[in-house]
Amino acid sequence: MSEHCIGKKAYGSYKSATHSMRLIRKGSSRHEVPSRVYKCGSCGNWHLTSSQDGFKESNARNRKWTHSRR
């Protein structure tokens, strides 16, 4: 396991990661909850992230994003 993954929960599939994210968001009233999942390049598993910066940025760049993704 790489340093990147320490302290993070790893999921074997996108499905189980999003499922857990939904449960956490439902059960938590905290400000910082996972906002997206991503595939880890270090361990090959899926992690959740609650990065607010990334979230804001992806909102602002939403147009560009959908364009580049097609």
Ligand SMILES: [Zn+2]
């Ligand atoms: Zn990882």
